[in-house]
Amino acid sequence: MAKFVSSVDFANPYFSVLLLFVIGVGMAVTFVFLSQALGPRRYDRVKYDVYECGVDPFMSASVRISVKFYLVALLFILFDLETAYLYPWAVLFRDLGWFGFAEMAVFLGILVIGLVYVWKKGALDWQ
Amino acid sequence: MALGNLASVSHFLPEFAVTATILLILVVHVAGRNRRSPAPAFLALVGTGAALLCAWLTAPAGAGTGLFQGMVVLDDFAVFFKILTALATIIVIFMSIDCVELQDKSQAEYYVFLLSVLLGMFLLASASDIVMVYLALELVSIPSYLLAGYLKGKESSTEASMKYVVYGATASGVMIYGFSLLYGMTGTTQIAEIGRLLTRGAAPLPVMLAAAMVTVGFGYKIAAVPFHMWSPDVYEGAPTPVTAFLSVGPKAAGFAILVRFFYTVFASPGAAGGTWALSSPVDWTFLFAVLSAVTMTVGNLVAISQQNVKRLLAYSSIAHAGYMLMGFVLLTSVGLEAILFYLVVYLFMNLGAFYVVVLVANGSRSEDISDFAGLGTRAPLAAVALAVFLFALTGIPPFSGFIGKVYLFAEVIHRGVYWLAVVAALNSVVSLYYYARIVKVMFLEGAKTETAPLAVPFVPRVMLTLLVVPTLLLGIYWEPIIRVAEVSVKILTN
Numbered sequence: 109m110a111k112f113v114s115s116v117d118f119a120n121p122y123f124s125v126l127l128l129f130v131i132g133v134g135m136a137v138t139f140v141f142l143s144q145a146l147g148p149r150r151y152d153r154v155k156y157d158v159y160e161c162g163v164d165p166f167m168s169a170s171v172r173i174s175v176k177f178y179l180v181a182l183l184f185i186l187f188d189l190e191t192a193y194l195y196p197w198a199v200l201f202r203d204l205g206w207f208g209f210a211e212m213a214v215f216l217g218i219l220v221i222g223l224v225y226v227w228k229k230g231a232l233d234w235q
Numbered sequence: 236m237a238l239g240n241l242a243s244v245s246h247f248l249p250e251f252a253v254t255a256t257i258l259l260i261l262v263v264h265v266a267g268r269n270r271r272s273p274a275p276a277f278l279a280l281v282g283t284g285a286a287l288l289c290a291w292l293t294a295p296a297g298a299g300t301g302l303f304q305g306m307v308v309l310d311d312f313a314v315f316f317k318i319l320t321a322l323a324t325i326i327v328i329f330m331s332i333d334c335v336e337l338q339d340k341s342q343a344e345y346y347v348f349l350l351s352v353l354l355g356m357f358l359l360a361s362a363s364d365i366v367m368v369y370l371a372l373e374l375v376s377i378p379s380y381l382l383a384g385y386l387k388g389k390e391s392s393t394e395a396s397m398k399y400v401v402y403g404a405t406a407s408g409v410m411i412y413g414f415s416l417l418y419g420m421t422g423t424t425q426i427a428e429i430g431r432l433l434t435r436g437a438a439p440l441p442v443m444l445a446a447a448m449v450t451v452g453f454g455y456k457i458a459a460v461p462f463h464m465w466s467p468d469v470y471e472g473a474p475t476p477v478t479a480f481l482s483v484g485p486k487a488a489g490f491a492i493l494v495r496f497f498y499t500v501f502a503s504p505g506a507a508g509g510t511w512a513l514s515s516p517v518d519w520t521f522l523f524a525v526l527s528a529v530t531m532t533v534g535n536l537v538a539i540s541q542q543n544v545k546r547l548l549a550y551s552s553i554a555h556a557g558y559m560l561m562g563f564v565l566l567t568s569v570g571l572e573a574i575l576f577y578l579v580v581y582l583f584m585n586l587g588a589f590y591v592v593v594l595v596a597n598g599s600r601s602e603d604i605s606d607f608a609g610l611g612t613r614a615p616l617a618a619v620a621l622a623v624f625l626f627a628l629t630g631i632p633p634f635s636g637f638i639g640k641v642y643l644f645a646e647v648i649h650r651g652v653y654w655l656a657v658v659a660a661l662n663s664v665v666s667l668y669y670y671a672r673i674v675k676v677m678f679l680e681g682a683k684t685e686t687a688p689l690a691v692p693f694v695p696r697v698m699l700t701l702l703v704v705p706t707l708l709l710g711i712y713w714e715p716i717i718r719v720a721e722v723s724v725k726i727l728t729n
Binding site for chain 1: 264
């Protein structure tokens with residue numbers, strides 16, 4: 109253990125990274141407890157409002173949002189990332205040659221299977 | 236040197252077999268109508284078997300060939316873990332087929348997730364680049380989250396999945412921060428290169444920070460204290476075959492990368508053959524020795540008070556991770572061989588114990604210890620098998636678990652880390668209590684609610700026998716496995 113502690117080099121440039129880490133965690137913890145300990149607690153009608161310092165609420169905040177949106181968003185991200193891979197390949201298409209083409213064909217082939225799966229499962233139907 | 240992309244393809248057959256099977260299962264699933272058809276399970280079995288065979292055929296891999304420009308490496312160490320994890324997957328597939336809990340769930344996706352984890356474990360066992368390590372770890376983790384929450388209607392299963400995601404995301408986030416420090420210090424992502432550059436003298440503080448952060452990521456994967464908090468809830472909530480899988484497969488893969496990473500990056504081959512020396516200014520072996528002692532003690536002490544068998548086995552598996560860590564801190568190849576041997580033994584005895592839990596839970600739909608009452612008369616074969624597995628897990632002489640522990644303890648004592656050996660010995664005594672309690676309930680207490688004999692179909696009967704045989708045999712004749720382990724760790728020394 110002594111060996112472990114003595115191995116710490118305070119002059120190291122990375123020491124600041126550690127310091128940042130410690131101060132960051134320390135501040136987060138301190139402020140949570142400080143506001144708990146020092147903060148005044150006055151519970152009145154305004155305090156219990158949905159949004160204390162803004163416009164008066166005019167409807168309930170708990171609106172129902174269709175769960176289907178999550179599926180659409182998820183699929184969008186998935187197939188959107190695919191294009192992120194296509195762009196660099198398209199730029200270097202000539203340099204990569206047929207091997208690059210075959211690699212991309214395999215990649216797209218796997219994605220197509222995914223697309224077919226999603227389609228057949230009915231994830232693309234809104235109903 | 237590392238092969239290019241095209242030249243690597245022919246060395247990548249096990250991974251291809253798994254990938255092809257995953258795609259094939261999806262295609263067959265989409266083409267067919269019946270979501271409960273047994274086709275996915277069958278395909279998964281064939282695919283995993285093929286992958287195991289491919290891994291086996293590439294077995295004399297020697298000192299290792301870098302593949303895909305050094306992203307992964309094909310060496311005996313990787314092959315050992317590929318075969319181990321593929322074997323675990325095959326047993327888990329059989330277990331899943333027999334598990335009533337899973338039968339009304341969609342089959343195709345289940346096996347796709349299972350094989351995705353297997354693919355991740357293959358890559359994790361052979362990763363030689365920190366980017367690949369991270370990618371492989373996520374490939375193991377993400378389908379694991381899905382598998383843990385596979386019983387959508389069951390509250391504890393959803394809870395398990397949620398907790399697993401939160402812990403997993405945090406752990407891998409911390410780990411990749413550690414990787415970024417290593418990259419910042421050396422300017423390369425190759426772990427062999429990082430190790431070489433660190434030996435040339437590095438500032439101790441960032442190395443220490445990086446080592447600690449990487450430990451979080453790997454410690455979470457092997458469920459070592461204090462990164463074990465997720466495991467009891469996940470193990471209890473997940474479907475039992477998944478629990479069995481998580482407690483063996485990803486844990487083994489986690490040990491693979493832990494050993495490969497720390498012994499390449501933070502240690503270098505020592506003067507004497509088969510030993511390593513700390514190459515970084517940080518004495519991480521002491522840290523891990525403490526982790527090992529704490530892990531086994533917490534695992535065993537908390538297991539005592541458990542009423543749910545799955546939860547009990549979860550804590551027991553934490554304890555076993557602690558035993559295995561003993562071999563990790565010694566910086567000798569004999570210590571590593573002991574880990575590898577223990578993993579093989581642990582695979583059979585732990586999966587076996589879970590297999591019986593699946594069979595009992597099929598009847599009672601719960602996994603309380605009281606459900607095991609009178610199992611000795613209700614299903615003698617299953618009860619005797621479970622008794623064998625539990626005594627093997629304890630480490631009692633005629634069983635293989637004993638030999639596994641002997642190797643670990645012997646090397647710990649040989650290297651003079653007496654305090655650790657004492658802690659481990661005391662822990663083994665404690666573990667006997669809770670393992671033996673299940674045996675006592677099975678044979679000495681009469682069945683309370685359910686007295687009808689528990690039907691054990693033909694396939695589970697065969698599987699249980701196949702798991703009992705190595706559990707007994709490796710306690711008497713273990714030479715071949717030790718030889719394989721010796722060859723597997725040899726590559727790390729040069």
